[in-house]
Amino acid sequence: MRTPALTALGWLLASLVAPAAAQEQASGLSAQALRFTVANAEFTLMHEMGHLLISELGLPVLGREEDAADQLGFMGLFLLHDRQHDATFYAKLMDVADYWRLEWRNAERNGDGIALWDSHALDAQRFYNIACLAYGSDPDRLDWVLDVSGLPAERALYCPEEYQQVAHAVRWLRERLHPPAPGTPRHRIAVVYDDPPSHLADAAALQQKIRASGELEAVARKASEAFDLPRDLTLRMTTCGAPDAWFNRISGELTLCYERVAYFRDLAAQLPAERAPQPTR
Numbered sequence: 001m002r003t004p005a006l007t008a009l010g011w012l013l014a015s016l017v018a019p020a021a022a023q024e025q026a027s028g029l030s031a032q033a034l035r036f037t038v039a040n041a042e043f044t045l046m047h048e049m050g051h052l053l054i055s056e057l058g059l060p061v062l063g064r065e066e067d068a069a070d071q072l073g074f075m076g077l078f079l080l081h082d083r084q085h086d087a088t089f090y091a092k093l094m095d096v097a098d099y100w101r102l103e104w105r106n107a108e109r110n111g112d113g114i115a116l117w118d119s120h121a122l123d124a125q126r127f128y129n130i131a132c133l134a135y136g137s138d139p140d141r142l143d144w145v146l147d148v149s150g151l152p153a154e155r156a157l158y159c160p161e162e163y164q165q166v167a168h169a170v171r172w173l174r175e176r177l178h179p180p181a182p183g184t185p186r187h188r189i190a191v192v193y194d195d196p197p198s199h200l201a202d203a204a205a206l207q208q209k210i211r212a213s214g215e216l217e218a219v220a221r222k223a224s225e226a227f228d229l230p231r232d233l234t235l236r237m238t239t240c241g242a243p244d245a246w247f248n249r250i251s252g253e254l255t256l257c258y259e260r261v262a263y264f265r266d267l268a269a270q271l272p273a274e275r276a277p278q279p280t281r
């Protein structure tokens with residue numbers, strides 16, 4: 001039997017929320033909550049990498065950049081997990097959709113949703129967009145997505161086409177964006193770790209574990225090998241005071257906050273109330 005495939009980044013992020021198996025048990029984090037946390041941390045990183053590539057490579061964007069970054073982030077998960085498209089991978093895609101459903105429902109309860117004028121789509125729309133792309137990526141195997149998402153037939157009918165359109169766009173870009181020629185100077189993405197939040201237990205050990213894993217460096221290296229970046233960039237894991245992530249196109253720095261990963265972990269506790277049964281195949 002094949003064990004569920006965790007990417008290198010997955011291991012890193014798993015170690016972030018559960019530094020060791022014993023601590024995972026002690027923290028009471030279920031396998032489902034851990035998968036939800038890792039999946040959404042990966043999607044966050046891939047979404048921001050989408051902004052980075054759009055900005056640094058001058059990619060043309062039709063429509064809103066935030067929608068394009070979500071699409072690049074979604075396809076980035078496929079690239080990150082390469083050919084490991086098994087039941088666990090598909091469940092992770094729905095973890096990403098479910099994050100937006102949780103934000104949508106919580107905002108309805110608290111009356112603090114995304115403003116209509118915002119550059120981001122509404123949380124509910126991001127939920128349906130991700131669910132549609134997930135279903136459309138493999139409609140024969142993923143008909144259960146329609147049940148767990150409530151995506152109506154009117155939209156679902158066109159989801160395979162929507163997915164093919166996004167996949168085509170990414171293929172088109174990859175064919176035209178050549179890596180740096182061998183022997184030419186290559187710009188790199190440096191990975192920097194600032195101190196994790198002081199209130200986090202085992203902070204020093206946690207940071208040491210992340211650094212020792214070298215997995216964020218692996219993602220940064222892959223990006224600088226695949227694309228001819230115009231300048232050196234930075235991927236910074238830091239304490240922000242808020243569960244955030246962003247790419248600063250002036251400084252060329254992608255920031256991923258420790259608090260954002262912790263936020264996904266906390267939100268995962270709400271999953272049982274929202275989450276439909278796991279796929280059986």
Ligand SMILES: [Zn+2]
Binds near residue numbers: 047066
């Ligand atoms: Zn964004």
